[in-house]
Amino acid sequence: MRKLLYRILAGWFGYTGTNPNPESSVPLNTGRDADLHRKLQSRMRLYTFLADHEQAVIRDFVRQFYEGKHVYAHPDITDVEDALLVIAANAALVGAAQKTHCFSSVKWLYLCADDLDVDGDAYESSTVRLDSDLCVEESRHPRPGENLVVHEFSHILDAQFGLSSSTPGLREGFERYVDDIQQGRWVPIADCFTDTAAIEPLFDSPDAAFHTDVEFFATASEAFFTNARELRQYNPELYADLSSIYGLDLADLDWQAIWNA
Ligand SMILES: [Zn+2]
DSSP: OHHHHHHHHHHHHHHHTTOOOGGGOOOOOOOSHHHHHHHHHHHOGGGGGSOHHHHHHHHHHHHHHTTTOEEEEOTTOSOHHHHHHHHHHHHHHHHTTSSSOTTTTOOEEEEESSOOSSSEEEETTTEEEEEHHHHHHHHHSOBTTBOHHHHHHHHHHHHHHOOTTOSHHHHHHHHHHHHHHHTTOOOSSOOHHHHTGGGGGGOSSHHHHHSSHHHHHHHHHHHHHHOHHHHHHHOHHHHHHHHHHHTOOOTTSOHHHHHTO
């Protein structure tokens, strides 16, 4: 793991070298509630399928999300505010049900262009780096198993509360997932090994390094928010535990309609 840490730090300093300065810290102007609602309707496909009270929870979360955070945006990103809205709203999926201000530990948020080796990463619970365009695209046009913001912020939540392998559904779900992947069986959860193949050379044993319960928690969370019905069919106990953690039951939404945006 030390090699990965070195790589993260090297990438981090490299990014800082592209000269973002404190002035580039961008607050998100959420405006009136009706305006925020309209913006989310056009920028977050899943939002339009949620109940009114669930939408209201997301708007409340978005309003306070950037308090105390430093945001650095790559100069190539043209619509920073768009990206900020989408990131906060998708982070709300992960954090809004928690009883604490769970992402206050994230002090530094980097909106990256194409300057990362990976789509994104979370460093301990203080720093998140995200491919900005990918966040916007996945929010507008969800695809099964893919939500970078959910992935990285579920790592933050896990780092804080020790969620991975914390319930029978997560423990047994992880064992079954690894077995299914190794046997080549289809699963509605992304293979964290192939997804992270870009940084495979960093590890002597990449298979072992990425098939961890920590990565499983993040990829299962992605499946929960992008492919809930198939996740429930695949493993009802795993689905129920994630539903309990995130305070949402999404399996009966019209997922074909969500994907056909
Ligand atoms: Zn991950």
